[in-house]
Amino acid sequence: MYLAIAIKLSIICIIQAAAQGDTQVCSGCCTAPAGIPGIPGSHGNPGGPGPTGMKGDVGEKGEKGNQGSDGRDGLPGKIGPIGLPGATGEKGGKGEKGEQATTISQPKSAFSVAYNVNPDRLPVSPMKYPLIITNFGNDYNKETGKFVCQHPGIYVFQFTSGSSSGNDNILTSIKKNGQRILSSWESGSGYKSASNMVVLDLVANDEVWTEPYSTSHNYYYSSSYIYCSFSGFLLYASA
Template sequence: MKGDIGGKGQKGNQGLDGRDGLPGKIGPIGLPGATGEKGGKGEKGEQATTISQPKSAFSVGYNVNPGRLPVSPMKYPLIITNFGNNYNKETGKFVCQHPGIYVFQLTSGSSNGNNILTIIMKNGQHIVSAYESGSGYKSASNMVVLDLVANDEVWTQPVSTSYNYYSSNVNIFCSFSGFLLYASA
């Protein structure tokens, strides 16, 4: 037989929070805010310096096959860019006219099992190298950032007569580039 309904029990402890529900729909875009007040005149600073910064940049290359080269500055016959005329085609050297931080990059190519080892020189000092060996057509490149003062010279050259048979043509597999990143204060 079914008994009488019992009295109400005591309240239990609070349970754990349930899991988060699914994200709701994104609401509509609000109205644009009020126009702000006009700002004051800026101070003369970085922007003014950047506009008047000296400019120097060059890219040169071999558009003919150079073959074996002397261990001396490589004289690239093709001038792609020479902004500021700081690269001298006759000497193969970049001559700094604007002290500052510069970026230089070289790429060298060879073929038919000929190996090459090319270096970037600064004032007669070996800075970085690019080396490649093996069979077939190959290339090697390297890049360096240099702090230059007026009249510093930078160039590329083969390191020896042993690793020195370059290959290029109208596709310009051998090139040398540099540019002023920012001028010294």
């Protein structure tokens, strides 16, 4: 509305100036009234970050804080390499003379006996080996065919039986104080042999020997080559 009035006043001034021939510019009639202020515009978008400022001065050192609590123990480290050998130490002085050691005699017992002749059939009783190869300690009795323990301890016994019969078998046992401990069995035709071994814990006067199992499995063969033998020895004495 105000704009329309201003336009009309401007037109009137122009017409009057033309009619009067006035060359001077209209100073009052042609001046329009001030307009109403416009509505404020919207805020613009934020500008981009400015350039990095200059580095400031180093601040003063602060006061020392309280001591913190101990941290947890770390994991064990790896074992380091072996170090170089150290220097040789000085030779030590001569030690004092001690008492002379007493040598304790260890008991010994060992034997090996055999048939160097053909035994053929034998009675069901302790086998009496005629050939004494070794009898250290004289613990094997040739007359009875028995080993008699004189030194308590752990003993090892072994025997071998040979046969040449085509049909008969032989079965030999090791006995301790009359009790059968173990046996060996031989079967088949032609020459044959069988062995066995045992470890026994004996006390004084225990007896050990070999014996045929029966009269029906009893045909031994030996010669100067020795196919039938019996051996034993003390492994270690009891404390």
